[in-house]
Amino acid sequence: MPHITVPIDRFSGPVIALVVGVSFAKHAILKKQGITAPSPVIMNFLVDSGASHTVVDAVSIAPLAMAPTGVTYIHTPSTGETPVAVQQYDVSLYLHHPDNSKMIPNLAVTASDFSKQNIQGLLGRDVLEHCLLVYDGRAGSFALAF
């Protein structure tokens, strides 16, 4: 199983760089129409087992010119008793590995504001459920196998 080992950031925690682009489904239709797809963006994601799905920074994905293709409901510590509806966007997610990179061609994510948090997204359990995550606090690193 290919894996990558990354130092745990002293302030942000287990952060990993991923490439976010338009979904493969959207890319295909853009290509068919002769439209150049927006360039993917590299974003730092906090590996967050407390997030049930992946979230991206709205400002960081602005260059991808995303339009919502879904709606879901979320609970956070401040949403109270009633979950709130949020938009979902379809993206592709790419994790580079020298021998065996991981690509998720179509992933539904939500957007939020991480501008004050030194990260551009949360890598949630919708992705982690396909991975093996080892958090080695003593060594100051974590490993993600996929």
Next chain:
Amino acid sequence: MKSKLAFRPGQGHIEDMKNPLQQELETFERLKDQLLQDEGKFAVISGKELLGVYSTYDDALQIGYERYNLTPFLVKKISAVEQINFFTRDLPVPCLT
């Protein structure tokens, strides 16, 4: 579902915002009893039109783009009980009115 705040993607602030897929959500709710025969699959809806039901998110998204190109459409998992996503940290989320 009613909410108070909304985040405008790409502009970094919170304000009221309407749901651009509201009509599609209403169509989904209107057809829900029928759709529940395919619980676990994904419905593709644009406006008041149900395009179809597909086994995977990938298939639904691909066929949605092929049919509607870049006009708005909704892909939604069919479930008798709405799936709620949980976060242990707070998020300034794009809530919809």
